[in-house]
Amino acid sequence: MTTPLLEVRNLRKRYGGVDAVADVSFDLAAGEMLALIGPNGAGKTTCFNMLSGQLRPDAGSVRLAGRELSGLPPRAIWRLGVGRTFQIAETFGSMTALENVQMALLSREQRLFSLWRRAAAQFSDEAAQLLDAVGMAAQRDRPCAVLAYGDVKRVELAIALANRPRLLLMDEPTAGMGMGERHALMALVRDLARERQLGVLFTEHSMDVVFGYAGRILVLARGRLIAQGDPESVRKDAQVREVYFGSSAGQPA
Incomplete structure (x- = not known):
């Protein structure tokens, strides 16, 4: 049996007397698109922040290709192959697209700007390829x-x-985008995941994106996983309909 790329076991984060995330466990395979959904306050962002090292779990394990990530700082986790995008895009507006990517490449190689060699000359080809x-x-x-x-x-x-991540965490990747842009971006991510065997975990409020591009879906409510499975089984789950619509009559569209 193939070992999953990402293994999350009994992940927990507690604030006061409230479990923001409680005993969450799941796997993610290389090349897979996995959606993490839930109503506001379900614990999605808290879960993401524990996976990327921005929050330290109170309990549980996060393993990437067999390597334990829990307790490591974000920079170390990034260097082990975990990339992340954010709900609000984070780029340097005054820099060109090429320069923004060059900065990331310089950071990867831990290089400082040189008085003898302009930063613009470094990693130009690789940035252009990306x-x-x-x-x-x-x-x-x-x-x-x-x-x-x-x-x-x-x-x-x-x-x-x-x-060169093995795992990509995408927090609301299509927030603020029109329908055409949403589908174009997610189709691109799906193709990259397949080509590069990149595991992708994403949160998303647009159900057309979730059910159109996720191979599997995890559903959080009040910090707990209430359902997981392929899109069709999650779509039909009575508890999921109850959480999203307050009635078993509806279903995510």
Whole structure:
């Protein structure tokens, strides 16, 4: 049996007397698209922050390709092959798309700017290749401040790919995007996951994105997993319909 890329076991985070995340366990395979959904306050962001090292779990285990991540700082987890994008895209607006990706590559190699060698000369080819992979080659020399929001999200994806991750965490990747942009971005991520055998865990409020692109879905409510499985089984789950609609009559669309 193949060992999962990501193994999460009994993950827990408690604030006062409230479990923000309680005994959450799941696996993620290389090349798989896994969605983590739930109503506001379900614990999705807390779970993400524990996986990326921004929060230390109170209990539980997070293993990437057999390596324990719990307790490591975010920088160490990033260097072990965990990339992340955020709900609000984080790029340097005054820099070009190419320069933003070059900065990520410089960080990966732990290089400082040199008085004898301009930073712009470093990793230019690799940065251009990453932008080409996300469909941004034609806009490589434009400042991020003037790019359409969907294009900024693509640049952020290229930045996340700069450390050659095995696992990509995407927090609300299509937030603020129109329908066409949402589907174009997620189709791109799906193709990259398959080509690079990249495990992708994403949170998302747009159910058309979740049910259109996730191979499996995890559903959180009040910090606990209440359902998991393929999109069709989750769509039909009575408890999931109750959580989202307050009635077993509806279903995620």
